[in-house]
Amino acid sequence: MTDKPKIPAIDLKQLQFYYQNGGWQLNLPELTLHCGQHLFVRGASGSGKTTLLNLLCGITRPVSGELYVNGQPLHQLSSSARDSLRAKYIGVVFQQLNLIPYLSVLDNTLLSSHFAGQNKTDSVNRAKTLLQRLGLQQDLWHKPATNLSVGQQQRVAIARALLPKPTLLIADEPTSALDSDNRDAFMRVMLAEADANGCTVIFVSHDQSLTRYFHYQLDMQQLATGVQPC
């Protein structure tokens, strides 16, 4: 059922989140993204980006409202069900230091398919293809992740996020540690791979210049109300 193209990658209605103690509040009236549609979320630090990401990844549950990822009601699922959902349908890339230092590049990549419970040999083959397409040659695969440059590390993170063929790729300022040349190369290769997998990208950044890569954009300032600590 979930494979039908009509089902949006992400669909949320009247999403609301706030902490018990604070006056701060996050409101998302409506957002629907179909597979392959990319969204740029702009916001400074402290604007609730992390909260939004935690909501979208299923780490935290919204206080009210509905949130569907790939047709699955994330707001209703138990925490372990949300975890397995994240493993299968959502890839996450952080700002930096995405890799576990003591694992090899290949093992770092394979983590996601392991948690998604996918076939090992099949995953290894796909991981190798994916790494190659992201410009990470064979001689790097068995090196410890820490031996790589920051740009290379971010590409490994992309490979890991995309390996279980997720419907959603959530990237939290993945380019902030890169110089501009690397940044553009990274954006191109990330979006190309996401497109090849039919994956929707939600990209969070405060870097205005990156909006040109995206179909849609969202400003955090419009979502959050109340006191905003900086």
Add this chain to the structure above:
Amino acid sequence: MLMKLARLSLWNRRGTVLMTWLSLTISIALLLGIDHLRTEAKSSFTSTVSGTDLIVGARSGQLNLLLYSVFRIGNATANISWPSYQRIIKHPQIDWAIPISLGDSHRGYRVMGTNTDYFSHYRYANSQPLVLAQGKPFEQVFDTVLGAEVAQKLGYKLGEQIELSHGVGAVSFSQHKDKPFTVVGILARTGTPVDQTVHVSLEAIEAIHLDWQQGAPMPGRQLSSEQTLQHDLTPKSITAFMVGLKSRMATFTLQRQINEFKNEPLTAILPGVALAELWQMLGMVENLLLLISLLVLLAALVGMITTLLASMKERQREMAILRAAGAHPWYLFVLIQLEVLLVTLLSMLSAAALLFISLYLLQDKLAADFGLFISLHIVKLTTLYWAGAILLLSAVLATIPGVLAYRKALADGLTIRL
């Protein structure tokens, strides 16, 4: 993958893990070692004498009698006269009797006067008879049969001449210099005080004291070995004797009869009961040692958990990455449990190896210095119980960092706080 993660994560922190492993290894080896030693010591101890139904001596406490007759520790308060001995062993229920006469020594080793019944009837461990490694039992008056350790330590061979000393100190001022003994036999090792005993005949004990009175040589009345042989060497008294009965049913009857013996105040003890009583006293020390080693183990385990807790901070990123890749918090909990179990398991293996090697190296020394025969079979049922208990304990303690990782994973979400 879980295993690989645990393994590589430990390897990544090998500095602290190494120290944890070391302290756990030492404490587990200590615990297993003490447990092993006490069971071995107990079996070695309780097997000192076997097959003997009663030990009879002059009236005294049962421990005192047991200690001097079996363990050659301490001294008898009084002797048993030879006629009394002769009279008692005529009892129809008595199968055999071994007379014992103590009081002399040879370079720190006790000399025991007895007769050849000793070699045929004395039993130790599981009813094992004494075996002569070399030579034969004594026949002549001035023949001696050495315990294995005496021969080994002092380097005596068959045919060698030795002199006895009066009294039981390692250094004695009064020697029976004029009456040397010839080594005619050396017993095989038994792991009991027999190994540390110099055996001579009762007649020899009588002979070397013929020219003594009140515990000192009488001046001007010294007799040579040959001269003594002209005298009647029937002993006047013995220190104690061991009795084997035809039927064990008679044990208590005979014990009562001996205790109520009219001619002389005597005490008869059941060696098994006396050994158990003695072991109970020693058991206090043994239990204390075990308790201390348990506490040492606990300290080592707590140390491991402390280092783990300390490492949780630097591992926050690792946990967040795993979580982002789709790991349930439970997975992190299990990962930490697995790491703890791996370290504990590894420590147990190395502790067993350490214990085995040290026992292997110390075996001879323990046997020689303490008469303790410690087997190298450290893996037995109780060891497995200990291993299980240690693993369980470490798993229980590991829930602390495990739960911490779990809860932090839930609270922090995907954010990484540096």
